[in-house]
Amino acid sequence: xxxxxxxxxxxxxxxxxxxxxxxxxxxxxxxxxxxxxxxxxxxxxxxxxxxxxxxxxxxxxxxxxxxxxxxxxxxxxxxxxxxxxxxxxxxxxxxxxxxxxxxxxxxxxxxxxxxxxxxxxxxxxxxxxxxxxxxxxxxxxxxxxxxxxxxxxxxxxxxxxxxxxxxxxxxxxxxxxxxxxxxxxxxxxxxxxxxxxxxxxxxxxxxxxxxxxxxxxxxxxxxxxxxxxxxxxxxxxxxxxxxxxxxxxxxxxxxxxxxxxxxxxxxxxxxxxxxxxxxxxxxxxxxxxxxxxxxxxxxxxxxxxx
Numbered sequence: 001x002x003x004x005x006x007x008x009x010x011x012x013x014x015x016x017x018x019x020x021x022x023x024x025x026x027x028x029x030x031x032x033x034x035x036x037x038x039x040x041x042x043x044x045x046x047x048x049x050x051x052x053x054x055x056x057x058x059x060x061x062x063x064x065x066x067x068x069x070x071x072x073x074x075x076x077x078x079x080x081x082x083x084x085x086x087x088x089x090x091x092x093x094x095x096x097x098x099x100x101x102x103x104x105x106x107x108x109x110x111x112x113x114x115x116x117x118x119x120x121x122x123x124x125x126x127x128x129x130x131x132x133x134x135x136x137x138x139x140x141x142x143x144x145x146x147x148x149x150x151x152x153x154x155x156x157x158x159x160x161x162x163x164x165x166x167x168x169x170x171x172x173x174x175x176x177x178x179x180x181x182x183x184x185x186x187x188x189x190x191x192x193x194x195x196x197x198x199x200x201x202x203x204x205x206x207x208x209x210x211x212x213x214x215x216x217x218x219x220x221x222x223x224x225x226x227x228x229x230x231x232x233x234x235x236x237x238x239x240x241x242x243x244x245x246x247x248x249x250x251x252x253x254x255x256x257x258x259x260x261x262x263x264x265x266x267x268x269x270x271x272x273x274x275x276x277x278x279x280x281x282x283x284x285x286x287x288x289x290x291x292x293x294x295x296x297x298x299x300x301x302x303x304x305x306x
Contacts, residue, residue, distance in 0.1 A: 004298035007114035011107060011202060012291045018206025032207035035200055036263075039106075043197035045168035046190045047109065051125035052172025053182055060249055064123055065130035067240040067253040071232055072101040072131075076138050080145075092217060094142035095275040099224035099282040101232065102135055103259035106201035107290075111259075112252055113198075115298060123252040129169035131256070133160055139265065143274050208263050209287060210280040217278050225286050229293040233258035251301040258297040260286035 022032050055061065076097045083093040105128050112120035137160065160166055175182065182190065236257035240250050261283045270276035 004115070004295040004302060007298060008111060008291075008295045010114070011110045014199060014202040015206035015209075015287065018203035019209050020206075021203065022207025022209070032204055036204045036208065039197055039201045039204060041164045043193050044106070044201060045164045046193035047197045048125065048128060048165060048168040049172040050182070050187065050190045050194055051121045052129055052169050053175040055122055055126060055129075055173060055176040060123070060245075061126050063240075063243050063245050064126045064249055064253055066243060067236055067245055068127045068130050068256060069134045070239050071235040071257065072135060073138060074235075075101050075227075075232070076142060080142060088220075091275040092220065092278060094139070094145075095269060095278045095282070096220050096224055097142050098139050098265045098269065099221075099261050099279065099286070100227050102139065102262050102265045103131075103228075103256060104205065104262040104287075105131070105256075105259075106198060106205060107259050107294075108256050110198045110202060111294065111298070112255060115302070116248060116251070119248060120252055123249045124256070125169075125172070127253055127256045128165070129173060132163070132165045132169060136160060136163065136166075136268075139268060143269065205263060205287070209284045210266075211284045212277040212281050217275075217281075221278070221281055221285055224282060225289055228261060228286055229258060229290055233297055247305065251305055254301060255297060258290075258294060260290040 018032075021027075025031075079088070079093065079097040079100065083096065088096055108124060108128070109121075112124050140159070174180075181187075233254050237250075237254045240253050245253065261279075263283050266276060266279040266283050268274075269279045
């Protein structure tokens with residue numbers, strides 16, 4: 001348990017530090033939204049491109065993608081079909097579906113590298129390469145059907161095509177599958193950029209946390225947090241075992257499923273006229289609770305691995 005806590009504690013201390021800096025608006029107004037954009041458009045794509053370029057085309061790719069996306073699509077579909085019968089209104093339904101399934105990929109890389117080091121990069125890069133376009137499409141479809149702003153198919157395709165994370169994964173996978181090596185100088189530039197992505201991303205995550213106060217939807221906030229941080233990793237673990245994943249690949253996809261909700265989900269929901277207050281609360285609550293649940297998940301995974 002000590003090793004798990006030791007790997008997770010620095011991550012959440014950076015998030016707490018970011019929250020404190022954001023509350024004080026240090027180093028200045030508007031800095032943290034700009035920092036988020038630098039991470040999203042420059043630093044994290046560099047990490048993804050470099051990681052996905054190291055992927056070899058083998059059978060593990062499809063298995064990891066299925067283990068990551070299968071539970072997400074299943075839960076979103078069930079909520080989409082039965083949500084109204086459970087009392088979810090037009091705005092709350094897509095918010096609940098996202099809060100129960102989406103994860104913070106920045107924490108994923110920080111945690112996996114802290115525990116398993118460089119060998120975790122390849123399975124994690126495959127997970128992110130499958131997750132990023134898949135979850136954005138599914139979330140946009142749910143929001144488009146229920147939120148105030150209806151996203152047209154062409155707009156969805158354009159948004160995905162211009163998403164820097166999707167582009168980075170696509171370019172990296174293309175290089176990996178064709179065997180083209182990144183030139184040494186460019187690879188070093190990407191490595192340096194990647195080194196700055198995770199600390200700044202974690203600080204920006206903390207600075208962006210918002211709590212709007214508990215309201216009538218507090219039950220759904222608690223239910224989605226419980227499922228996201230406990231139910232989804234169990235569901236992913238069962239599916240991953242069933243399709244033959246083991247070792248580090250199994251551990252990485254389960255860790256990936258156990259992460260708290262991503263602030264990106266809040267941004268997308270707000271932009272499309274969804275239940276932004278619920279999403280802001282869900283991000284804050286899940287990030288706080290995951291400080292206790294993630295060390296436990298890591299402890300169990302470390303005990304499971306030979």
